[in-house]
Amino acid sequence: MNSSPLINDLIEAFRCLPGVGPKSAQRMTLYLLGRNRSGGLKLSESLSSALEEVGNCEQCRTFTEENICRICSSNSRDRKICCVVESPVDIFAIEQSATFSGVYYVLMGRLSPIDGIGPEQLGIDNLMKKVEVENIEELIIACNPTVEGEATAYYIAEQFKNSQVSVSRIAHGVPVGGELEFVDGGTLGHAFSGRKIIENTQSHESD
Amino acid sequence: MNSSPLINDLIEAFRCLPGVGPKSAQRMTLYLLGRNRSGGLKLSESLSSALEEVGNCEQCRTFTEENICRICSSNSRDRKICCVVESPVDIFAIEQSATFSGVYYVLMGRLSPIDGIGPEQLGIDNLMKKVEVENIEELIIACNPTVEGEATAYYIAEQFKNSQVSVSRIAHGVPVGGELEFVDGGTLGHAFSGRKIIENTQSHESD
Numbered sequence: 001m002n003s004s005p006l007i008n009d010l011i012e013a014f015r016c017l018p019g020v021g022p023k024s025a026q027r028m029t030l031y032l033l034g035r036n037r038s039g040g041l042k043l044s045e046s047l048s049s050a051l052e053e054v055g056n057c058e059q060c061r062t063f064t065e066e067n068i069c070r071i072c073s074s075n076s077r078d079r080k081i082c083c084v085v086e087s088p089v090d091i092f093a094i095e096q097s098a099t100f101s102g103v104y105y106v107l108m109g110r111l112s113p114i115d116g117i118g119p120e121q122l123g124i125d126n127l128m129k130k131v132e133v134e135n136i137e138e139l140i141i142a143c144n145p146t147v148e149g150e151a152t153a154y155y156i157a158e159q160f161k162n163s164q165v166s167v168s169r170i171a172h173g174v175p176v177g178g179e180l181e182f183v184d185g186g187t188l189g190h191a192f193s194g195r196k197i198i199e200n201t202q203s204h205e206s207d
Numbered sequence: 208m209n210s211s212p213l214i215n216d217l218i219e220a221f222r223c224l225p226g227v228g229p230k231s232a233q234r235m236t237l238y239l240l241g242r243n244r245s246g247g248l249k250l251s252e253s254l255s256s257a258l259e260e261v262g263n264c265e266q267c268r269t270f271t272e273e274n275i276c277r278i279c280s281s282n283s284r285d286r287k288i289c290c291v292v293e294s295p296v297d298i299f300a301i302e303q304s305a306t307f308s309g310v311y312y313v314l315m316g317r318l319s320p321i322d323g324i325g326p327e328q329l330g331i332d333n334l335m336k337k338v339e340v341e342n343i344e345e346l347i348i349a350c351n352p353t354v355e356g357e358a359t360a361y362y363i364a365e366q367f368k369n370s371q372v373s374v375s376r377i378a379h380g381v382p383v384g385g386e387l388e389f390v391d392g393g394t395l396g397h398a399f400s401g402r403k404i405i406e407n408t409q410s411h412e413s414d
Contacts, residue, residue, distance in 0.1 A: 004271045006257045013253040016246030018238045019231065030296050031225045032254070033261055033270050034315065039223030040258050046220040047251040050213045050236070051244055063240050064211045089237050108241065 061106040062088045080137040110148040268313040269295045285309045287344040317355040
């Protein structure tokens with residue numbers, strides 16, 4: 001279809017990216033060759049150095065080029081609270097919201113027997129050791145609210161049943177700014193079952 | 208937001224691709240690091256070798272890693288007919304349809320004074336030389352049917368007004384398989400003005 005093997009190779013290589021089909025791959029290839037060679041060169045270099053140097057943090061398993069990631073090695077984080085997430089991208093999202101100052105543990109997936117992902121692949125043994133060795137007081141499970149995510153959260157909670165650590169799950173409900181009429185039934189169900197009593201001034205004073 | 212400078216660099220580098228915003232760039236980065244390192248390595252290598260070696264064909268200006276591209280150097284192409292297109296991607300599309308066996312000339316853009324793209328940038332001088340030297344008999348202008356594409360087609364046709372070469376424009380009309388109710392007014396206008404008499408059997412016989 002195209003007369004240049006190098007261009008064909010590059011189009012084929014772009015298709016490994018998520019969400020990129022043959023047309024997008026062609027467009028990316030011709031855009032970089034025709035209009036942004038410096039950007040393409042930068043991409044090629046960043047990609048090869050990231051692939052070469054980025055590994056997993058020894059403590060939380062997130063991606064980092066150091067032995068221990070910056071969050072795990074920071075002095076300003078509360079090491080008594082650990083948030084368990086499925087993927088490093090979840091850390092990005094939580095860090096951006098600036099609502100959590102503890103440390104993380106990244107499962108790098110969720111329980112999915114069909115794909116051969118069991119407790120060993122998620123490093124749940126390591127998590128149990130970490131909790132014991134580092135005297136973690138609270139484990140906040142922030143798996144995604146999907147079927148597999150819920151199963152993973154339930155499995156982890158089961159493992160810590162006889163442990164001192166307090167295991168919690170982040171709240172699910174109507175998103176802030178969301179309107180009830182556009183919220184799905186499952187979310188509304190969570191919102192109702194997770195409802196909280198509105199405390200009045202008196203009870204506040206009695207605290 | 209993220210603790211790894213190499214990952215941040217890679218996310219930033221992915222954003223140079225057309226149609227890739229911050230979220231997609233993050234997703235691509237984490238996907239390659241976590242699940243497809245070999246694909247990422249292949250992409251990095253293909254990209255650097257394509258950027259290093261791919262230049263423009265001396266005859267038709269399309270992208271190629273050779274001096275003269277495979278279409279221009281092929282013996283099975285009709286060198287008397289030349290199709291003028293805006294970009295190498297148009298050659299891919301035309302070659303896939305297998306409806307044209309002549310050679311191409313790639314403008315690498317279209318007339319767009321606002322972006323500083325004039326006749327010199329499109330190599331129209333070279334095209335005129337090529338037509339004269341190679342004794343081209345027909346020039347098929349296949350610029351895109353946009354305002355700039357039409358202006359480019361008109362400009363090229365003007366240049367060959369006093370020349371022996373026959374200049375044609377590909378037909379615009381209702382796409383095959385398209386339904387009239389979903390076709391825009393401009394296309395319908397072209398379809399009507401470009402209508403053809405349906406020849407009956409007798410006139411066929413008289414041919």
